[in-house]
Amino acid sequence: MPATLITCFLDDDESRDDPIVGRSIDLSNDVEVSGGGHHVLENARLSALQKDLEKEMKVKDGLEKFMSSNTSASKRYLEDSKNMLDDSKAKIALLRMQIEKIAHQEHDVNLNSDGEDLLVVYMLSQFTNLR
Incomplete structure (x- = not known):
């Protein structure tokens, strides 16, 4: 998802909550974990x-x-x-x-990951049965 940029100016007496057109502020919600x-x-x-x-x-x-x-x-x-x-x-x-x-x-996505988990459990159980 591309980041949205808005250009604004901030006076010395103003906070970032009160932007005036001119300076860039990144409004993307991209949080990487x-x-x-x-x-x-x-x-x-x-x-x-x-x-x-x-x-x-x-x-x-x-x-x-x-x-x-x-x-x-x-x-x-x-x-x-x-x-x-x-x-x-x-x-x-x-x-x-x-x-x-x-x-x-x-x-x-949750269904796919649950299905993959079940497949891994099944394969491990089959592998241990071979021993």
Whole structure:
């Protein structure tokens, strides 16, 4: 997974939490751990997607409340809100698919490693029976 870079400037009085465009900040969640690096990367990606999903659900809920409570709002505001709600629903569907894909891949990896473990145990038992 390629790292995402954002360019920003930081004033002396500002922290890294308040970037201004100009300097590069590495936003990748790439954490390498020997032997389990891929698993850690998948967990970081899954956590980020779940956090994005929670935020987008709040956006959707807010838009739905706005639209239901503001019947007197101008037609333009309601149309814009409807478009934003449609976009939000599409993003939620995409995030759910991505989360499901990662969960499915992780499940497949676990099944494969369990199968390999069983094969090794079986082969060792057959080898010891030959003695």
